[in-house]
Amino acid sequence: MARTIGSDGEKTLAAIREQALALIARRGYEAMSMRALAAAVGVQAAALYRYFPTKEDLLYSLMDEHMTALLASWTMSCPANGDAHDTLAAFVRHHVAFHVGRRHSTHVSNMELRALSPERLTAILKLRAAYEKDLRRILREGADAGLFAIDDAAFTAMAIIQMITGVIVWFRPDERLTVADIAETYVAMTLRLAGALPRGVFRVPSIAALRTA
C-alpha cells in the first residue's frame, strides 16, 4: 500500500502535533517512540518524516508554538490602560486560563527543555524570558506606584510564576469548579503575595482589615 484513501496532509500534521503533545506530556519525550506516535496518529512511522525531519524538530516545533502562542495571547489580552493592580490581576487570570486550556503543551514546554539542542534551548528560553520580563515590569511599576510592597521584582516574579503554573498539576475543571473560579483565587493569592492593598473586586482579607477586626 501507499497513499491511503482520504489522506490529507493538513489533517495528518494536526493529528501528529496533537498526539505528540499527549504522548510526551504523559510519558515524556524520550519515552515516546516515533512508532508509538505514528500508531496513535494511525499512520506508519515513515510518514511522520514528511512533516518533521527529525524527532527533535517535532519537539521544538511544539514548544515554539506554545511559547509564541502564550506571548501572543497575553499581548492581546493585556489591558492597555489600567494600573499595575489591574494588570497583575489580568496577568494571573490569563496565565491560569491559558495553561489550564493547554495542559499538554505546558507540560511539554516546561519539562522537556533538556531534550533540546543548545541553540534551540536558547531560542525557547528567550521567549520565556520575554514573558517573565513583562511580569517583572508589572511588579516594578506597581511597587513604584506604591500599590505593591515588594523589593525584589525578579524574586517575586519567580515565586508568582511557579505558584500559578502549578495549577496544571492538580486542577481539572469540572461542572462544580471552573477555571474562572480557580483563577480568581490565584489572583487573590498573588495580590497578597505582592503586598497589594485590598481594593475593588479583589477584596482579600488584608493585614490591616484583620488587625481591626
Place this chain on the structure above:
Amino acid sequence: MARTIGSDGEKTLAAIREQALALIARRGYEAMSMRALAAAVGVQAAALYRYFPTKEDLLYSLMDEHMTALLASWTMSCPANGDAHDTLAAFVRHHVAFHVGRRHSTHVSNMELRALSPERLTAILKLRAAYEKDLRRILREGADAGLFAIDDAAFTAMAIIQMITGVIVWFRPDERLTVADIAETYVAMTLRLAGALPRGVFRVPSIAALRTA
C-alpha cells in the same frame, strides 16, 4: 579483567546513586543509559546489576530515599511547641534548605514519577501525600486560631508547595546569597500568602539588602 583493585561494594553503591541522580536530573531518566551511568561511575554496565536488578529499581530507590529523608528530616526539625505561625515558618525554612541541598534528588523525584510502575508510583505518592497533609494541618490550625486568613487549606497548601519548591529552578547559593537568606524571603512571602497577621517584620527584604547585610 575482573574484580579491580580497591573495589568496594559500599563505595560503588554510593557512587552509582550519586551519579544516577546527577545524570537523571540533567538529562532525564529515559535519556540516561545504563552504559552512560556506568561510565560516570567508572565501571562496566554489568556491574550495576549487582546493586539494582533493573533500571527502574534504581530510580525507585532514589525516589524512595528522597521522600523518606524529607519526611524524617521535617519530623526532626518540626517545632514541638509553638503556634501555627512559627510552625509554618519552620516548614518553609526546612523545605527550602532541604530542597536546595538536594537539588538533584528533588528534580528526580518531581520530574520522573511517570517512569514508575503504577504500584511504585502509588508508594511514592503516598509519602508525598503525608508531607503535604502536614502542611494542610498547619494551615488549618492557623486558620482556626485566627492567625491565618485562608478559605481552602488544600488549595493554599498546593500554592505554597509549588512556590517554595520553585527555589531549585533558579537559585544557586554562593558566598553573597545564602540559603538562609532566600529561605527567609520565602517565609515572608508564604506568611503573606496565608494572610498571616504581621508579627515582627515580614516585609520582603530585597536581595541587594540581603547581600550587604
Place this chain on the structure above:
DNA sequence: GAAAGAATTGAACGTTTGTTTTATTGTGAA
C-alpha cells in the same frame, strides 16, 4: 597459603530506537 566469597569484566543476547530508501497509490488540475 589455600579456600570461600565479593566485585567486576567482557562478550553476547534479543529488542527497540530514529531514520532512510524505494515503491505505490490516491488526488486534483488540465
Place this chain on the structure above:
DNA sequence: TTCACAATAAAACAAACGTTCAATTCTTTC
C-alpha cells in the same frame, strides 16, 4: 483521461538499548 504530485506503506539500516552469563580477579578468613 491523463499526468504530475502529494501522501503514505513497507522494508531495511546501523546503532543503541536493558539485561544476562560465564569467566576472572581481588579480598578476606582461617
